């Protein structure tokens with residue numbers, strides 16, 4: 188019997204190791220290392236990956252088509268929402284993974300995450316999974332605040348103001364009950380066993396990094412500075428909590444860089460010096476930050492690129508000082524004229540993607556810390572019939588979350604010029620010319 192048991196376990200291991208052709212991404216100084224080689228990647232944001240993979244209400248056939256096309260273009264890293272909160276926020280995605288303040292989780296959506304990770308593993312893709320959101324489109328920190336203050340949720344799409352919303356979201360870091368629930372949710376997701384692969388998430392090399400949240404900020408630029416210490420403490424202790432649960436995987440914050448840290452690069456650097464933060468993230472939004480105006484491209488694109496160059500250089504310098512890799516894990520720009528449909532051109536988007544990729548390739552040639560990027564965002568085969576282009580429950584998912592027009596920043600499967608630029612970048616990064 189022991190001989191039979193030995194053979195069965197050996198056979199299973201062989202099958203398992205054969206399927207697990209890719210190891211864990213590790214950090215060595217300013218480099219990612221994968222299977223002993225430097226790891227550079229072009230990735231995408233696909234916040235809705237778990238939603239597409241869900242057995243109820245998902246679209247697994249579409250998900251497989253999306254993953255095949257992305258893999259074919261050399262996109263090997265996907266940044267995905269791994270926790271959303273049920274909320275009355277007008278533009279929050281429904282349903283949500285965290286169903287209530289008791290921390291009950293939506294098993295159907297987690298089965299979707301299982302399926303997504305299993306299919307990504309087959310394509311040697313890596314996942315960055317964020318476990319909360321500073322913004323309203325998935326419930327996020329402001330929903331936690333509503334749960335544990337008993338206050339009405341402060342909805343930016345209702346009050347039309349961002350500063351009070353951001354200050355309210357940032358209360359999350361200072362609410363012990365909210366942090367207790369957040370850690371309960373983190374523990375349940377990070378220690379989940381994938382029902383498809385039967386592999387514990389924390390032992391799955393498909394998951395490159397756990398991320399504290401999407402774009403966590405200390406508060407509003409105007410009034411958030413008094414709360415910076417609580418934010419920095421939260422980063423360090425929460426990242427440490429996750430590292431203890433998943434020591435083989437990386438931890439990152441999901442922060443935007445200086446623009447997501449009260450506009451202060453020094454505060455970004457200080458909050459990311461924690462040994463529990465394995466690599467740096469930054470985001471770059473030339474339109475959101477009013478550097479670029481899609482309705483006046485000739486007048487604004489050059490200065491936008493100059494500001495983007497400064498922003499990149501500032502953050503690469505911080506990565507060198509902290510001796511950590513850095514990833515531009517969100518960047519994007521609208522279609523020409525700020526339009527939303529596949530029929531609308533993408534001349535300036537393509538030019539901006541090429542600009543970003545050139546900066547990354549240049550840094551790679553100089554053995555710098557700029558390890559990769561994830562464009563925002565993959566819309567693929569998503570379709571909408573909404574005249575206002577705004578998502579409603581049951582609609583297709585786009586790269587644009589529900590608070591934004593479906594098509595705003597989405598790259599579609601039919602965007603051949605953009606996909607060609609992405610693929611050329613992949614080839615340059617991996618010398619597969």
Ligand SMILES: O=C1NC[C@H](CO)[C@@H](O)[C@@H]1O
Pocket residue numbers: 322401402472475517563587588591596
């Ligand atoms: O994380 C984010 N950053 C910018 C995106 C585009 O505006 C936005 O949809 C998302 O909340």
